[in-house]
Every structure is written in structure tokens, then in C-alpha cells.
Amino acid sequence: MAAILEQVRQRANFACEYCGVTEEDSGGKLTIDHCQPKSKNGSDSLENLLYCCIRCNQYKQNYWPENPDQPSLCNPRQEPASQHFLQLDNGTLYPLTSAGDFTLKRLRLNRSFLVAHRLKKQQREKELRLLIRYQELVKVLAQLQMQLSDLIEEQQTLLKEQQELLILLLNRKN
Numbered sequence: 391m392a393a394i395l396e397q398v399r400q401r402a403n404f405a406c407e408y409c410g411v412t413e414e415d416s417g418g419k420l421t422i423d424h425c426q427p428k429s430k431n432g433s434d435s436l437e438n439l440l441y442c443c444i445r446c447n448q449y450k451q452n453y454w455p456e457n458p459d460q461p462s463l464c465n466p467r468q469e470p471a472s473q474h475f476l477q478l479d480n481g482t483l484y485p486l487t488s489a490g491d492f493t494l495k496r497l498r499l500n501r502s503f504l505v506a507h508r509l510k511k512q513q514r515e516k517e518l519r520l521l522i523r524y525q526e527l528v529k530v531l532a533q534l535q536m537q538l539s540d541l542i543e544e545q546q547t548l549l550k551e552q553q554e555l556l557i558l559l560l561n562r563k564n
């Protein structure tokens with residue numbers, strides 16, 4: 391079992407597959423969630439296991455639709471989050487599907503800590519983009535500087551030639 395847990399953990403890239411919180415963020419290992427709960431005939435197969443933070447696991451509990459009328463949760467192993475949610479600039483998730491809407495409410499994916507976490511991540515990504523642009527600008531400036539110094543050198547050569555020509559002309563007159 392330990393080997394399977396490790397496989398689930400690595401497959402999820404050490405982050406909760408529902409809310410994205412990492413082991414690093416939460417300061418320890420996360421839990422294993424049975425997508426279809428064991429109490430509702432879910433298996434221990436790798437396909438049915440998800441890496442899940444304690445909060446999401448607590449909110450999800452052993453929910454599983456008992457009949458087709460009951461809403462189903464998103465399965466992050468089968469569908470990408472972007473299919474169900476849109477992340478807004480204010481850090482909240484906006485549901486795009488009924489499963490997304492239900493999962494959002496059930497797992498409280500707009501809880502204040504997660505919103506703050508998403509905002510911080512957005513900010514970091516923005517800073518990174520700015521840093522890359524800044525590095526590109528510095529590179530362009532360095533190229534311009536080089537072209538400028540080439541031009542100055544050419545100008546000096548021209549000036550020198552002009553002086554020589556002038557001296558030559560003056561000497562001839564004399």
C-alpha cells in the first residue's frame with residue numbers, strides 16, 4: 391500500500407488535486423482520497439485514488455451520488471480543472487459546469503485561504519512575467535549600446551580622416 395500512496399503522491403505532483411495546495415504550503419504530507427468512497431463501493435485501484443488536502447477531504451467526506459438526480463463531483467483525474475472552473479482576477483473560482491458548481495460549494499473551493507493563496511500565486515506569476523520582460527529590455531539596451539559605440543568609433547575614424555584630408559589640403563596650398 392505504501393508504494394501505491396507514494397505513486398499517488400508523485401502523480402499529483404505533491405499537491406491537492408482538488409484545490410492545488412501543495413505539501414510545502416500545508417507543511418506536511420496530504421491525505422489519500424477515494425474518488426468513489428470505499429463505503430460506496432469504491433476500489434483501492436490507482437485510478438480511484440486522489441491526493442487530497444485534509445480540508446478538501448473533510449468537506450468532501452464520503453459523498454457519492456446515489457442516483458442520477460444527485461449532483462456529481464468533478465474528477466480532477468479525468469477532467470482538467472479548467473473545464474469546470476474559471477479563475478477570476480480576484481482569486482475566486484467561477485463554476486463553468488454543474489459539477490463544477492457543486493464541487494465548488496461542497497469542497498468550499500472559494501474559502502478565504504485558497505483565494506489568498508491563488509492571489510499570491512497570480513502575483514508571483516505576474517512578477518515573473520515582468521522580470522522576463524525586464525531581462526529582455528536589458529538585452530535590447532545592451533545591443534543598442536554596442537551599436538552606439540560602433541557608431542561612435544566610425545564617427546571618430548571619419549573625423550580623423552577628415553582632419554588628415556584638411557591637413558593635406560592646407561599643406562598643398564602652402
Ligand SMILES: [Zn+2]
Pocket residue numbers: 406407408409410411442443444445446447
Ligand atoms: Zn485541497
